[in-house]
Amino acid sequence: MKFTQAIKMALMSILSNRMRSFLTMLGIVIGISSVITLIGLGDGTRQTITSSIEGMGTNLLSVSLTGNKAKSLTDTELKTLRSYSSVKGVAPIITGTATAKSGTDSYSTSVEGSVPEYSSVRNINVAIGRFITQDDVDNRYRVIDVGVEVLQNIYPDMKVSEYETLIGKTISLNGSSFEIVGILESKGTSILGSSDNRVIMPQTTAERFLQSKNVKTYYIEAKSSDDVTQATNDLNTFFTQKYDGDTDQYRVMSQSELLSTSSQTLSTLTMMLAGIAAISLIVGGIGIMNIMLVSVTERTREIGIRKAIGAKRQDIMLQFLIEAVVVSCIGGLVGLALGAGLSLMVPMIITGLNVSLSPNVMLMAFAFSAAVGIVFGIYPAGKASKLKPIDALSYE
Amino acid sequence: MPLIEISHLNKIYELGENKVNALNDINLNVEEHEFVAIIGPSGSGKSTLMNIIGCLDIATSGSYRLNGTEINDYDDNALSAVRNKTIGFIFQKFNLLSKLNALENVELPLVYQGAGSKERRERAIEALKTVGLENRMRHTPAELSGGQQQRVAIARALVTNPPLILADEPTGNLDSNTGSEILTMLKELNARGSTVLLITHDNTVASQAKRIVRIKDGCIDSDEEANP
Numbered sequence: 001m002k003f004t005q006a007i008k009m010a011l012m013s014i015l016s017n018r019m020r021s022f023l024t025m026l027g028i029v030i031g032i033s034s035v036i037t038l039i040g041l042g043d044g045t046r047q048t049i050t051s052s053i054e055g056m057g058t059n060l061l062s063v064s065l066t067g068n069k070a071k072s073l074t075d076t077e078l079k080t081l082r083s084y085s086s087v088k089g090v091a092p093i094i095t096g097t098a099t100a101k102s103g104t105d106s107y108s109t110s111v112e113g114s115v116p117e118y119s120s121v122r123n124i125n126v127a128i129g130r131f132i133t134q135d136d137v138d139n140r141y142r143v144i145d146v147g148v149e150v151l152q153n154i155y156p157d158m159k160v161s162e163y164e165t166l167i168g169k170t171i172s173l174n175g176s177s178f179e180i181v182g183i184l185e186s187k188g189t190s191i192l193g194s195s196d197n198r199v200i201m202p203q204t205t206a207e208r209f210l211q212s213k214n215v216k217t218y219y220i221e222a223k224s225s226d227d228v229t230q231a232t233n234d235l236n237t238f239f240t241q242k243y244d245g246d247t248d249q250y251r252v253m254s255q256s257e258l259l260s261t262s263s264q265t266l267s268t269l270t271m272m273l274a275g276i277a278a279i280s281l282i283v284g285g286i287g288i289m290n291i292m293l294v295s296v297t298e299r300t301r302e303i304g305i306r307k308a309i310g311a312k313r314q315d316i317m318l319q320f321l322i323e324a325v326v327v328s329c330i331g332g333l334v335g336l337a338l339g340a341g342l343s344l345m346v347p348m349i350i351t352g353l354n355v356s357l358s359p360n361v362m363l364m365a366f367a368f369s370a371a372v373g374i375v376f377g378i379y380p381a382g383k384a385s386k387l388k389p390i391d392a393l394s395y396e
Numbered sequence: 397m398p399l400i401e402i403s404h405l406n407k408i409y410e411l412g413e414n415k416v417n418a419l420n421d422i423n424l425n426v427e428e429h430e431f432v433a434i435i436g437p438s439g440s441g442k443s444t445l446m447n448i449i450g451c452l453d454i455a456t457s458g459s460y461r462l463n464g465t466e467i468n469d470y471d472d473n474a475l476s477a478v479r480n481k482t483i484g485f486i487f488q489k490f491n492l493l494s495k496l497n498a499l500e501n502v503e504l505p506l507v508y509q510g511a512g513s514k515e516r517r518e519r520a521i522e523a524l525k526t527v528g529l530e531n532r533m534r535h536t537p538a539e540l541s542g543g544q545q546q547r548v549a550i551a552r553a554l555v556t557n558p559p560l561i562l563a564d565e566p567t568g569n570l571d572s573n574t575g576s577e578i579l580t581m582l583k584e585l586n587a588r589g590s591t592v593l594l595i596t597h598d599n600t601v602a603s604q605a606k607r608i609v610r611i612k613d614g615c616i617d618s619d620e621e622a623n624p
Contacts (some may be wrong), residue, residue, distance in 0.1 A: 005507055016495050305491045308452060309552065310480020310508040312473045389479075390452045393491065 010322040025331035027284025032335025034277040040343040042270025046353035059222040060255040067249030072215040086230040091118040096210035098173040107153040113206020121221040129182030137202040149196035178256040283374035294378035304392025315387040324377025332369025400426035418444040420614040427490040433605035441614040484553025488565035490545040492537040499533040523551040537566030544575035
């Protein structure tokens with residue numbers, strides 16, 4: 001028997017039992033569409049996080065002083081760090097939160113106190129005005145660079161084009177007023193949170209404002225991405241010496257390390273979600289097998305007639321196997337379309353969520369649905385093919 | 397060389413502990429162009445014999461040569477090929493596929509021969525013309541009368557030009573008028589050169605054949621020329 005003829009037979013049989021075929025497909029449709037959507041969501045999230053981490057600068061390292069002995073680095077120590085050939089810049093940072101007031105409403109914003117180098121180390125650009133200067137730091141001036149979201153909260157009616165007029169104006173944080181010297185370029189919102197809801201002030205000002213003398217976090221920029229490993233080693237050597245080998249006192253993290261860790265975590269999470277969705281595919285496959293078994297019993301007489309007039313085992317096998325595969329493939333295609341549709345709809349409903357549909361994943365999902373048809377169709381098809389014509393013909 | 401050559405053929409069914417001798421030392425030769433009726437009451441073993449001759453079942457022991465080849469050694473697939481090319485079946489219950497129309501039913505044996513769709517169509521139409529159903533080609537079995545259904549089945553049996561036509565109680569589900577039409581058709585087929593083997597329990601049906609083999613309790617009781 002020719003292959004095209006076998007496909008034709010299978011399609012005829014599927015069409016002659018529409019409702020049943022549809023219900024059988026449904027399991028596969030649900031399975032494939034949820035696999036597609038979940039992988040899409042997972043990949044999208046990973047990309048968002050990756051790009052926002054990359055946005056902070058790929059040459060970035062951070063040192064956290066975590067131990068109880070931890071004290072801020074002295075100026076001499078900072079100088080030593082800056083002297084390493086692998087290090088381009090060092091920026092200490094103090095963080096906290098403050099309440100910005102406007103009229104009767106108040107908004108919470110994060111406060112970062114640092115030095116001018118912070119701008120290059122963290123890849124922060126000023127859209128309007130200037131960044132804080134060494135002069136600001138030395139003189140403990142009450143000046144700030146403001147993120148866009150802070151301004152949107154305080155001046156909801158103001159247009160972006162009018163923000164220029166705000167330079168030189170003051171805003172109130174926790175009751176004290178600060179002069180705006182610059183407005184930060186927007187970094188966008190991701191599920192990591194907004195990078196635009198912050199103000200940056202001189203380190204010395206922040207020490208007082210946040211009443212925190214100890215700087216516990218330092219950002220270090222490596223010369224280039226090739227120097228990140230060297231810089232990590234240099235920093236480790238420096239801090240091991242400083243704390244007499246007590247590695248619990250500090251932690252050096254490179255951005256690329258963070259990137260691969262988070263990327264790995266998210267991939268694992270995505271695979272786990274997809275795995276759970278794949279279970280429904282297996283359930284769908286069992287549904288196909290179940291219906292095929294019923295169908296074989298129902299069509300025992302048909303099988304007998306076909307065998308009597310010359311159908312070989314492989315002809316019957318092929319007919320039923322193709323039926324199962326066609327059902328699962330159609331289910332797979334519908335599932336793909338549904339999954340793609342859902343993936344496109346999710347970001348519209350939930351902002352901040354990104355979905356990335358990769359053709360590879362779709363191809364694999366489709367191949368998987370075909371495989372489900374083969375795996376779960378082979379037993380019923382084999383059962384059909386092994387029926388003896390004489391028994392099948394006398395079946396009522 | 398006889399078309400059918402059966403010697404010392406036995407068929408034993410095992411029903412639990414009991415062994416039932418359905419066929420007991422059968423010897424039968426059928427030459428080409430013969431029209432033979434095998435007649436016997438129900439339970440006589442004639443259906444078992446028909447299944448073996450039709451290659452739907454194989455004997456427990458003995459020899460069955462069809463068209464010169466020994467059938468008893470064949471496996472499932474080889475038997476299918478023999479049925480497809482050498483035998484045209486006509487069943488009591490017509491055994492048409494209910495979802496296919498007359499034309500598609502007649503085409504089916506050619507599908508399993510791997511014939512192309514154009515060739516299948518032409519040969520199936522030809523066979524349907526032979527049984528006078530060229531106007532009913534697009535009808536499904538449910539839309540045809542019993543006699544018409546049996547004629548479709550005859551067309552299906554003819555379409556591969558098999559040397560042997562095996563008719564198992566072909567008139568059993570038909571009224572006597574339609575039944576005799578079908579028998580006339582079988583006679584015509586025989587006159588045109590086909591070997592026809594007719595299995596029945598009905599003496600009047602059997603009397604249409606040229607040779608009558610009576611079977612009783614799994615043995616051949618008598619084998620004689622029919623009285624014209």
